[in-house]
Amino acid sequence: MSHERAEFAEFFEASWEPCLKAVVASTGSVQLAEDQLAEAFARAWMSWRKLRRHPAPRAWVVRTALNTGASWWRRRIRELPLADDDAAPPRNAVPRNAVEGADDGVDASLLTALRRLPSRQREVIALRAFLDLDIETIAAHLGIAPATVRVHLSRAVAALRQELSPSQLTETD
Amino acid sequence: MNDNDHDVLTAVQDSISALPMPKAPRLEAVTARGRARRRHRLTGVSAVAAGACAALVVGLAGGGGPGSPASPGSQHGAPAIHLAAFSVVSGPRGMTTLILYPGQVANPNAVRQALAQHGIAALVTANSFCHTKEHPAPPGQVILPYRALPPGAGKAPPAIRINPAAMPAGSKISIGYRQDRAARQISATVIKAGAFLICTSILSTENAVHTFHPVPAR
Numbered sequence: 001m002s003h004e005r006a007e008f009a010e011f012f013e014a015s016w017e018p019c020l021k022a023v024v025a026s027t028g029s030v031q032l033a034e035d036q037l038a039e040a041f042a043r044a045w046m047s048w049r050k051l052r053r054h055p056a057p058r059a060w061v062v063r064t065a066l067n068t069g070a071s072w073w074r075r076r077i078r079e080l081p082l083a084d085d086d087a088a089p090p091r092n093a094v095p096r097n098a099v100e101g102a103d104d105g106v107d108a109s110l111l112t113a114l115r116r117l118p119s120r121q122r123e124v125i126a127l128r129a130f131l132d133l134d135i136e137t138i139a140a141h142l143g144i145a146p147a148t149v150r151v152h153l154s155r156a157v158a159a160l161r162q163e164l165s166p167s168q169l170t171e172t173d
Numbered sequence: 174m175n176d177n178d179h180d181v182l183t184a185v186q187d188s189i190s191a192l193p194m195p196k197a198p199r200l201e202a203v204t205a206r207g208r209a210r211r212r213h214r215l216t217g218v219s220a221v222a223a224g225a226c227a228a229l230v231v232g233l234a235g236g237g238g239p240g241s242p243a244s245p246g247s248q249h250g251a252p253a254i255h256l257a258a259f260s261v262v263s264g265p266r267g268m269t270t271l272i273l274y275p276g277q278v279a280n281p282n283a284v285r286q287a288l289a290q291h292g293i294a295a296l297v298t299a300n301s302f303c304h305t306k307e308h309p310a311p312p313g314q315v316i317l318p319y320r321a322l323p324p325g326a327g328k329a330p331p332a333i334r335i336n337p338a339a340m341p342a343g344s345k346i347s348i349g350y351r352q353d354r355a356a357r358q359i360s361a362t363v364i365k366a367g368a369f370l371i372c373t374s375i376l377s378t379e380n381a382v383h384t385f386h387p388v389p390a391r
Contacts (some may be wrong), residue, residue, distance in 0.1 A: 009200050016197035021189045034195050035278050042206035042257060110188045129182040130189070157181045164184055 008048050012041060015058045022062045022126035028115040033065070040065035058131050059141045066123065113163040121156035124149055202276040206257045209274060254287045261287040264334075269293060270319055272332040273350055273359060284348070292337050294366065295346040302349030302360040302375050305368040309344035312362045316346065331359045343367075349375050 016037070023033035040061045044051055051057050114122060120142075127133045127141070135153075139146040253262040258277035261284075263269045269291045273279055281297040288295040296303055319332040335346060340363065349360045360375060 005204070008204075012200055012203065013197065017194065020194055020197075021186075024192065024194075025185065025189050030192060030194065035280065038198055038203060038206065038278065039257060041203045042209075045204050045207035110184060114185065114188075125182070125185060129185050153178065157178045160181050160185065164181065 004048055004052075007052060008045055011044075011052075011057065015061065016041070018130045019058055019061050019065070022058075022130040023065045025114060025126040025130065026062075026066055026119070026122045028111065036065040036068045037061070039068050056131070056133060056137055056141055059127055059133060059137070062126065062131065063123075063141070109163045110160065113160050117156050117159060121152045121159075124152040125156045125160075128153060205276055209257050209277075254290065256283070256287075259284055259287070261291055263291055267338050268317075268334045268336055270332060270334050271348070271359075272319075272330050274330050278352060279350070288335075288346070288348075293335055293340070293346060294344075295348055296364065296370075298347075298349045298372070298375075299352040300349075300375050301372050303347050303364070303370045303372040304362050305347075305364040305370060307365045307368055308363060309341040309365050310339065310363045315339045315363050316361045333359055333361050335361075351375050 019040075020033055020037055023037050024030055027033050027036070043064055044057070044061050051060060054060050114125070117125070123142070124138060127138050133141070135146050135149050139149045142149070254260060255262075256279075258274055258279035260272045260274075261269060262272075269288070271284070271288065279299070281299045285295050285297040288297070315336055317334040317336070319334040331350070333348075340346070343366050345364050345366045347362050347364045351358050358375070364370070
C-alpha cells in the first residue's frame, strides 16, 4: 500500500500542472479546471491499481476531469433555476473565466478562439500540446481513428492560426 | 505533428502557461477525497439495500399504496445527495442536514441546487456571507447547529440542520462558508428574498448575523 501511495504521489506531483493546463485549455476556466482535476485525481487514486498500468494515465485523468464537468453541466441543464438568483459575486472574487481574467502577457484572443473550438478539437489540442501525446495514442484514448484525430488537429490549428499575429508564430525552420 | 502545427501549439502552450495557475492541492486532500467518494458510494449502496428491505417490509405489512403517508426522509421526494465536498440529507421531522467536508472545494451553486432539490431556497456563497436588514424569522427557529459525528468520534465536519417548514413565505436561507482548506465554518441566517443584500467577507465573522462553528466550537 505504501509503495502504491508513493507511486501515486510521484505521478500526482509530476502530472498536476500539465493536466491542469490541459483541462484549462479545454474548459476555459481555471477555477472549474482546478475543481474538476482534484476530483479526477481522487478517482485516479481510487483506481490506481488499474490506472498504473494504463498506457496514458495523464490522459485518463484529463478525460475524467472533463467528464466530471460534463456531468455537472448535464445536471445543471436539467434543473430549473430559482426565480431570484444569486446575489452579486463576493468582493475581490477571482474571475471565473480565465479569458475574462486574463492578465497582461496572456493572449486573450487566442484563448477566446480556443474556447470557440468544438469540444473534441479542444480536447485533441489539449492532449497534444500539454500531454505531448502522439496521434495514435490520442486516437486510442478517444476511441477514434488516427485519421480523425489528424482532421480535428488540422482544423483546430487552422482556426487558431487565424487569431495569431505573424510575430506570435515562432520560426520552426 | 508537422512544423506548421508546432508554432500554433507552442503559442497555445505559452498562452495557457501565462495564466496564474493554482498550486497542486496536498496529496492527503486528494486521497482523502478518494476515500470519501468510496465511503459515500458504499453508504449509498447500503442505503439502497436498506431502503429496498424497508419497502419490502412495508409491502408485506400491508402498508404503502397511494393513501399511505410519506416517510419523513422523502418529504420532497428528493434523494440524499452525497458528493465529495458536501452532503444534503433530509432526515426525521422534515429536517434537512447540510454537511461540508473539510479539505474539499464545494461549489456554492451546486450546494444551492442540492438544497433547492430538498425544497429549500438558499443563497450560498463561498468566502463571503450575505444577510438582509429584515429578518423574516429568528435564525434559531429555522437553522440548528448539528454534529455530524457521534461524540468522541473525532472532529466533526461543519454541518447545519434546516427546518424548511419553519421558513416563512418569501424567505430564503443565506449560507456562507470558508473555502480554504484549514478553516471549518458555516455562517447561516434567514433572509428576505429579493431584499437588498449586505455581504461581508466570511473572514470577518463578527459581521455575520448568525454564525455556526463546528461542534465542539474551536
